[in-house]
Amino acid sequence: MKDDLRRLKRPILYLMAPAYVVAGVLHFVVPELYVQIIPPIFPAALALVYLSGLAEIGVGIGLLIPRTQRYAAWATVALLVAIFPANVYMATHGVVIEGLPGGGDPSAAVRWGRLPLQAVLILLALWYTRPPAGTDPR
Template sequence: MRTPHSPLARLKQPLLYLMGPIYVGAGLLHFVYPHAYAQIIPPFLPQPLALVYLSGVAEVALGVGVLLPRTRRIAAWGLVALLLAIFPANIYMATSDVVIQGGPDWLGDPSDVVRWGRLPFQVVFVLWAWWYTRPLPDDAE
């Protein structure tokens, strides 16, 4: 007999198919607008362009990996680690006056509300990824 699932638990599978493509799409944007993303890498980090490409590869790979039952848990842990690793870029974007050039208009000069609003959303994204470090009921162990 199956135990009843909470409404949130019933959303776990459908939200997975939203999360994976979001990371794949975000990762691909690192290759479309690499110089724009490099501008929000904090100055104390070396090789900003290389870090943009590396994080783009990681987002694409982990976004695909989280969709596959066999790699889901490790990819979810990878997303947690990636989100923590890119947090300094979000802090730098919030605390600096950088105007991002060479990217799409929506990326250029976000308001202070958007710059600071991104920070608490990182917690939401970390928790969302962490949720998939636990197996889905239909996952093979």
């Protein structure tokens, strides 16, 4: 089973990294969608949307470069922790997202489902923080 998982590591990376880049680009294409899920306690919501978009693009690219992959994986963990309050806010406040294609009211299942998904994404990112088997961890 361990070998089966190891075989999946590269294909998952090639799905995960571009997904972060696309998500990051969307922060610049439709920032108003993301601004709506930033908890009101945080100042400068639009700046935070752009900053998190840049971070997502950066980690996505960094994950694809062997030399930066481990650092980018740790940065991905940090990013996912940093954006977690937005997902909690979205789940607990029934945020209706104005301008969302297909309607602006994500179901409760979608809003709450993002929270455990965040944990899965963190675990995946942590998987890439480990050096490849048989290499010097420095």
